[in-house]
Amino acid sequence: MNKRPIIIDCDTGHDDAIALLLALGSPEVELKAVTTTAGNNVVDKTFHNTLKVLSHIGVTDIPVAKGAESFFFQPHKIADHVHGDSGLDGPELAEPSFGGVKLSAVELIEKTVRESAEKITLCPMGPLTNIATFVLSCPDLLPKIERISFMGGSAVGGNASPVAEFNTWQDPEAAQIVLKSGVPITMCSLDATFDAYITAEEKERFRQIGNKAGILTAELLDFFGKFHAKVGNKGAPMHDACAVAAVINPALFEMKRANVSMDLNGTFTRGCTTTDITGVTGRKQNCDVTFGVDREAFVELLYSAVKNLQ
Amino acid sequence: MHKIPVIIDTDPGIDDFFALAVAAASDKLDIRAITPVAGNQTYEKVCRNVENIRQLFRMDGVRIATGAKCPLVSAQRTAGNVHGEDGLGGVILPKAQQKAESTYAWDVIYEEAKRAQGRLQIAALGPLTNIAIAVLKYPDLPSMIDKLFVMGGTNGFGNVSPYAEFNIWADPHAADIVFCCGIKTVNMVGLNLTRQAILDIPEYRRVFSAAGDGPLGKIVTQLIDYLGTRAHGLGNTAMTLHDAIVTAAMSDDKLITYFPSYVRVECQSENAFGQTVVFAGNGNRVLEQGEPNVNVADTLDLERFKSTLSASLEKLKGRVAL
Amino acid sequence: MSKTPIIIDCDPGHDDAIAILMAAASDKLDIKGITIVGGNQTLEKCLNNTLKFLSHLDLHIPVAAGAEGPLLRGLTVAPYAHGDSGMDGPQLPPATQKPVEMNAVQLMEKIVRESEQKVTLCPMGPLTNIAIFLRANPDLIEKIDKISLMGGTTLIGNRTPTSEFNIWEDPEAADIVFRSGIPLFMQGLDVTYQAGVNDDEIAQIRAIGNKYSTFVADLLDFFSKYHRNLGRMYTPLHDPCAVAYVIDPDMFTTEDHYVEIDMDGELTLGTTVTHNFGRCTHAPNCTVSLGIDREKFVKLLFDSLEILGRGGRYA
Secondary structure, eight states: OOOEEEEEEEOOOHHHHHHHHHHHHOTTEEEEEEEEOSSSSOHHHHHHHHHHHHHHTTOOOSOEEEOOSSOSSSOOOOOHHHHOTTSSOSSOOOOOSSOOOSSBHHHHHHHHHHHOSSOEEEEEOSOSHHHHHHHHHOGGGGGGEEEEEEEOOOSSOOSSSSSOOHHHHHOHHHHHHHHTSOSOEEEEOHHHHTTSEEOHHHHHHHHHHOSHHHHHHHHHHHHHHHHHHHTTOSSEEOHHHHHHHHHHOGGGEEEEEEEEEEOOSOTTTTTOEEEESSOTTOOOOOEEEEEEEOHHHHHHHHHHHHHHOO | OOOEEEEEEEOOOHHHHHHHHHHHHOSSEEEEEEEEOSSSSOHHHHHHHHHHHHHHTTOTTOEEOBOOSSOSSSOOOOOHHHHOTTSSTTOOOOOOSSOOOSSBHHHHHHHHHHHHTTOEEEEEOSOSHHHHHHHHHOTTSGGGEEEEEEEOOOSSOOSSSSSBOHHHHHSHHHHHHHHTSOOSOEEEEOHHHHGGGOEEHHHHHHHHGGGOSSHHHHHHHHHHHHHHHHHHHTTOSEEOOHHHHHHHHHTOTTSEEEEEEOEEEOOSOSTTTTBEEETTOTTOOOOOOOOOOEEEEEEEOHHHHHHHHHHHHHHHTTTOOO | OOOEEEEEEEOOOHHHHHHHHHHHHOTTEEEEEEEEOSSSSOHHHHHHHHHHHHHHTTOOOOEEEOOSSOSSSOOOOOHHHHOTTSSOSSOOOOOOOOOOSSBHHHHHHHHHHHOSSOEEEEEOSOSHHHHHHHHHOGGGGGGEEEEEEEOOOSSOOSSSSSOOHHHHHOHHHHHHHHTSOSOEEEEOHHHHTTSEEOHHHHHHHHHHOSHHHHHHHHHHHHHHHHHHHTTOSSEEOTTHHHHHHHHOGGGEEEEEEEEEEOSSOTTTTTOEEEEOSSOOOSOOOEEEEEEEOHHHHHHHHHHHHHHHHTOOTTO
16 A cells, blocks of 8 residues: 655644654554654754654654744744643653754755655644745745645634634744645644543553553653643543544544635734635635544544554 | 613614514513614614614604714624615515604613613614713713623624624624623623524524514515525525524523623734634633623523514514504 | 814823913913823823812813723823823822813713804824714714814834824724814824923023913923933923914924824834825825924913913913
């Protein structure tokens, strides 16, 4: 079977780490490179966390690059209330056994896409700063992007503001550049990702797999689940893993075509992904937006991927 | 039991017609005044419709004030595509003998608020311009109002843009002023609620059969047929009577459930102009919020609403003046 | 000749007080009322300042309290220029006068409705009261002769790089006023920074030697400190320009322009965007003052204080 080549752009992060495991353990995709961005925490930490997670499960041959330290226009706000001081509190992980490449995130994406014979799918799961910079700096490579399947945005409601999701709220201008790029886009929005959660019982199933990836998943969920229990969510939502799951099997999600454009100047609405599902704006549809997820099938997909790993 | 003294601020508007019908038929409401406001159509048209409806329902003794002809700050935009050129889908009502009085809506609201000694309830069924001018001119007014029901806004999707509802979008500055002015109970009945009462034309016919086949029956049939045609033109097969839910809720605490939230209106962004930002909205996981200033309507008892509509028309059918 | 009836809407404020005195001394003007708005300081402080100095100077003019803050935005006061009280400097006894039993909008309504002549408005604070008055009384708009306001600027601001304090404070209210269709005369920073007094002139004012001039000299002693620290040779008398224009428009050089208010610029909020570049397709809505005969203006101030010293005004 032909594997779909993907690049993950992340800000690891608990659910980012699990998204990496999903990509590495799934036969449907091949992880060509990982780039990191400021987001859940500062980029030095998200980069370091990414290397630690990959080293822990023995994957040291994938190029990892450090990307944007700051956003297009607005200052960075970290989410240590969700992910802890390190950006990946919880599991005790050894220091990374390999280093990143000597390229910037955008250079690594550029190189990977340019050298690839096939079209590449991008899976961003943090603020879209790196991806927007790539879109701006490599217009000639955009036809070689199969699709951008990003975790971010929300049609209704938010988690950073009443109407804005954290990633798009962090760097709304970058998100707007990506949304207007003309590349096919899947927006894995909060409307579905909050329902892609793992329950406490399911978490124990992951632990019982007994491999490093399974125990790591459970330990990540031990920490991540506390925050979500505190705010009243049903389980620990695997927001970022959705960006990969939607590439592996789009049928897991209920999708609607819509125009999505960023709100950039609202007093209360800046960072909102304005999602027009009825066509009232008359703007061209540019996104497939997730409105629901087959949760059990999603968890099953993740379970078999983790099981496939070391 | 004492009747509730109420003012209805309105821009008829087909659903406003039904809202006024429900209010006129209610034996729990004492309608003190109707204050027209430019909205669904231009001021002259909605005012004429209010005058004609008052006469049709024999609402003698109900004052009609002079309201705002344009929004506070933003440019005027109407909803002629929904309600027709005349605001009532071309349905001709008998021409009123009595015109509105020249006293302004905001002055009448203040007078009636004083007279009602803290018991006044207001139903705002159009843009909130009149109410905003009232609270701006009379800073002591908010504490004198018992409840303000607003048909407007939404906790979710909108109708004039992805997230904006017409009444709030038509005058967002007025809406933000009213939401933040300190009225102790502001009930926002938005699209997320009124869409729970989306009925198709046959269903409306069943509900409205209570109006009989006399003059009232003929009028409501014409109105519904017009709305049905418009809805069809806009790609829908069913529609709702937003405003009528509000007047039904005024005399019936059990009709709607609400949750309190901090709500603000976006006035800056072009994308989100007129969006009611509901901080404690259903989809939101935001921890930090302002003090709740608005009760956001959440669930509707649809059967109850349908029987209120039917009962109201039944009551009015022998009373209409032609 | 009949006097021009005017209403002064203000937020005293050092220069507001001087503007009121200039108007009170003029035999061309009949001050029908003073309405107060939150601006330089809170409404309460501005009202108290007004009643205190009117009591102290024995001037009897109806005063009404208006809006506490802007239509939509929170109030930002200017203690850096006017001190904690909003009128630091002169030591005045507590007020003996009281405001009328009406709010600002009601007082304006009453005055305009009862007046046989058209009334002139002189706003010198944020335009909140005026905007509410206009929206609440569309039928009275035709009875407003003109509005001569202190506010705005065509070039350089004093609150942000491009916006002037009064307009910046309540841009939505300013928008309502600038689109009202009423003849509008904008005394912005372009002209008001030219309408200043120097230290010699402040000394000359003190030398006039009556209680009015002493009060004004005390005001200017305080007010000039702020401006001197900014390196200004003259202490600008912003608000008196709004009154001086009504008394003697010939003192000013003006241009007619289309002016609109920026209400949503992150950096340009409250800017009076003046279409003075020659390609504007809108008809002018505003006469913008750009220059002033400073000598004449200062003389008007001196004369006003001497006239007031002779007594009998608004007794």
